[in-house]
Amino acid sequence: MSLRYALLALVRVGPQSGYDLQKQFSVSVGHVWHAPDSQIYPALRKMEEEGLIHGEEQARGERGTRRMYHITPAGEQAFLDWMASPPEYQRVRDPAHLRAAYLEAGTPTAARAFLRAHLAQWESELEQWQGEIRRIDAVDNPMLLRRLAVTSEEDRERTIAYKRFAYEGLVERALGEIQWARNGLALIDRLEGSEVTP
Numbered sequence: 001m002s003l004r005y006a007l008l009a010l011v012r013v014g015p016q017s018g019y020d021l022q023k024q025f026s027v028s029v030g031h032v033w034h035a036p037d038s039q040i041y042p043a044l045r046k047m048e049e050e051g052l053i054h055g056e057e058q059a060r061g062e063r064g065t066r067r068m069y070h071i072t073p074a075g076e077q078a079f080l081d082w083m084a085s086p087p088e089y090q091r092v093r094d095p096a097h098l099r100a101a102y103l104e105a106g107t108p109t110a111a112r113a114f115l116r117a118h119l120a121q122w123e124s125e126l127e128q129w130q131g132e133i134r135r136i137d138a139v140d141n142p143m144l145l146r147r148l149a150v151t152s153e154e155d156r157e158r159t160i161a162y163k164r165f166a167y168e169g170l171v172e173r174a175l176g177e178i179q180w181a182r183n184g185l186a187l188i189d190r191l192e193g194s195e196v197t198p
Contacts, residue, residue, distance in 0.1 A: 003043050004052065006033045008079040011053055011071045013146040018044055018067060028143040032166065044069060052078055096177075100184065108192050112185060119181040126174035132167045136160060 010016065010024050021044070022037050035043075047053045052075035055067045071079075096118055103111040135141040139148070144163055151159050 002033055003035050003039060004047055005079060005082045006035070007040070007043060007047065008052065008071060008075050008082075010143075011069055012076070012079065013143070013150050015068045015070045017058075018069070021069070024143055028141075032170070047075070051075070103184075103188075108188050111188050115181045115184045115188070119178060119185075122174045122177040122181065126171060126178065129167050129170040129174060133164060133171065136164045136167065 006025065007021060010021055010028070016024065018041055022040050025035065025040060044053065044055070048055050048069070051072055053069045054072050055069050057065045058068050060066045096114075099114060103114070106114075132141065136144060139145070139160065141163075144160070147159060147163075148156055
């Protein structure tokens with residue numbers, strides 16, 4: 001269900017085509033709510049059927065058309081109601097931490113490879129999210145610029161601050177996972193050092 005609210009958040013800044021929404025999704029809300037492209041168009045169709053958005057055909061080039069989506073008053077209200085409601089937390093499904101609980105079933109070499117891959121993944125995430133914070137601070141993030149264009153002057157500072165706050169949380173998560181992987185590598189070294197070689 002959160003996909004619809006992520007899409008409503010994007011459409012609230014102005015009409016967009018499905019293609020535009022796919023692109024915007026991957027560089028904005030996609031950082032906090034992953035959805036493959038194959039889910040976006042069906043979600044848009046369903047949202048249109050439910051009256052949350054309205055699509056209109058627009059000419060594109062000489063023969064082509066594209067469907068532009070606008071938020072409706074019902075969509076705006078649904079988004080605001082969602083924002084005012086308590087979050088529904090999902091039970092954790094974490095394949096990395098599940099695997100870590102059973103590392104003794106493999107070799108120390110395999111365990112090290114797993115933790116190094118985890119470390120590399122989260123270092124990449126950290127770099128990306130720190131880059132987003134730099135773009136927010138410079139106010140040159142395209143989606144943020146679109147949002148600010150439709151935001152009243154008195155709400156601009158809040159908009160920027162909350163966007164930054166969200167990415168600060170992602171940075172903290174990445175730092176925690178990086179430290180966890182480093183701790184795991186140190187644990188393997190300690191356990192290996194205590195083993196008696198036959």
